[in-house]
Amino acid sequence: MGGVLNDPADLNHMLGETAEAPQRATVRGEPLAEFPRDLYIPPDALEVFLETFQGPLDLLLYLIRRQNLDVLDIPIASITRQYMKYVELMKDIRLELAAEYLVMAAVLAEIKSRMLLPRPVEAADEEEDPRAELVRRLQEYERYKHAGEDLDSLPRIGRDVYPAAAPAPDIRGTRREPEVSLQDLLAALADVMARAEMFTHHHVQRETLSVRERMTMTLERLSADTFIDFRSLLNVEEGRRGIVVSFLAILELIKESLVELVQAEPFAPIYLRARA
């Protein structure tokens, strides 16, 4: 027992029962169902009862176990009588007994009556013992009742296990930036381009991409305040192709009115600045 509850024996005393209950006087094999009329019922009887027994199966198991009976060979008449005594008592003190207890009472009565029916000898083998289903349920419940007790005895955090912890330096949780692959980026572009139906106009080619890039780079070097010598934007080391790209970029910038071009006189140096 997990020791969660008051000993069922307490309740037993309360009910005037003893472990020797089966040895009490019987009439025609049926025990005298006598209750002490003046039995004192403590006000917290409901809690005691409900906490002591998890349900009809638990109560039955208790009745069986305290008499050292084998669950496989339940004296159904005697157990039913004892069970009913508890149920009657609970009714007497007007506890709102869970419906499951009453259902079990009916089940027990049914088994009892089937046990009394004479069975043909030949049929006895095939016909299942009327108690079989109850026995199965009792065992099934009992194994999990024990499993629950086992679980309770496992070491657990807070009671037996103390995880070790140490404060860490006070650091802001660094935020990791999302990863983006080129694939993601291109897929996004393909989508938006398809939507914008831009594939139909082939006006953006690889060539213009490098021009576009150069436009950005050129704009970065320009300011609205100072003029820059056009020639300084052309890097001879880039070779012919590089110069052409730069030149196209500048033309495009002029076309888009992004830069201002100034030439004092023909053949004089050309100066550029960003449009203010």
Place this chain on the structure above:
Amino acid sequence: MGMQTLNDTSRAPLKHILEAALLAAGGALSLDHMQTLFESEAAPDKPALREALAALAQDYQGRGIEVVEVGSGWRIQVRDAMAPWVSRLWEERPGRYSRALLETLAIIAYRQPVTRGEIEEIRGVSISTSIMRTLQERGWIRSVGHRDVPGRPAMFGTTRSFLDHFNLKSLDQLPSLAELRHLDDIHPELDLKFPEETAGEDAERRDADGHRQTEH
């Protein structure tokens, strides 16, 4: 991310990094989680992590703490032998769990996936909603799907946190369930059975075993 370039395990031994991380976490860390503490190219592989954890466990020999593996990974915890002192840190005794809660949790642990209706059938009483809620709030059980029957009731199973809480590495480590016996078993001396019958019983017993395995 400038500081991360310092992830230099040549200066800090791996076992000491793991010790610091486990203590900072204050609970179990999986090997996968441990790997994320490193720059991807510097992340130790799992054998290396296991080796470092073993070395740490070795260092802790004869000390008041130990490295253990539980459901969701590895953690550092206080040794049993220290309980007399450590348990006095808190004035309040840890609460007890009700039988209803323990039995419900046991049924879920051993019979998962299992519906609330099935639990009620085994216990023979209805299960209060608060018990199911408590178990879920503690993160010990979770809904793992729905049974394909009318009403499509949720099926429940236990979590890694459940294993962590009860100091278990896997469900295998739960104590085994009591075996079910059959009515015929009570008078063995009278049961001069035919081979077919015994075979049938064996099969049933194997069934029960097979059942256990699906539970794990």
Place this chain on the structure above:
Amino acid sequence: MGMQTLNDTSRAPLKHILEAALLAAGGALSLDHMQTLFESEAAPDKPALREALAALAQDYQGRGIEVVEVGSGWRIQVRDAMAPWVSRLWEERPGRYSRALLETLAIIAYRQPVTRGEIEEIRGVSISTSIMRTLQERGWIRSVGHRDVPGRPAMFGTTRSFLDHFNLKSLDQLPSLAELRHLDDIHPELDLKFPEETAGEDAERRDADGHRQTEH
């Protein structure tokens, strides 16, 4: 729990009891509090506690943890040097960028310099300020000037960080829009090549593409 009533520190060195208690507490313990962990007659005096803590501090030399005295007592804490790894324990998982953000970035890459209004025109929907801010904070785009139209809207272009992130030497290495129609066949490793190199493969890719299309 059947714990020793003896609190026998002869078997468990005081420093190991304190280590276990401090780690179980996960925070600072005062010397007074430490004394309450022992049976009153077995409680070590404060000099003994200080001595044990000093011994523990000595043991932690070169490790990732340390014993320090703070306002409310003594505690074991993770050393600052472990921050690069330990800080990642609480790191937010990297999120994902929205489709809108990626499209915006792609349009800027291909159409730079471009204003927000122009991007909106291409996408057909307005662009939230947070997208533009995120891209700028990430250092992938920057304002490169203002378009000389009413309102003088900022024009955006991509940065060197953008190229670095995508492992590009220049924008030339991005596939042309025409190639994007066959995006499924573009493999990242091909994208990194120079136009001259890809020219031959382009043909191959188109071949393969035609082949794939007959399969569909």
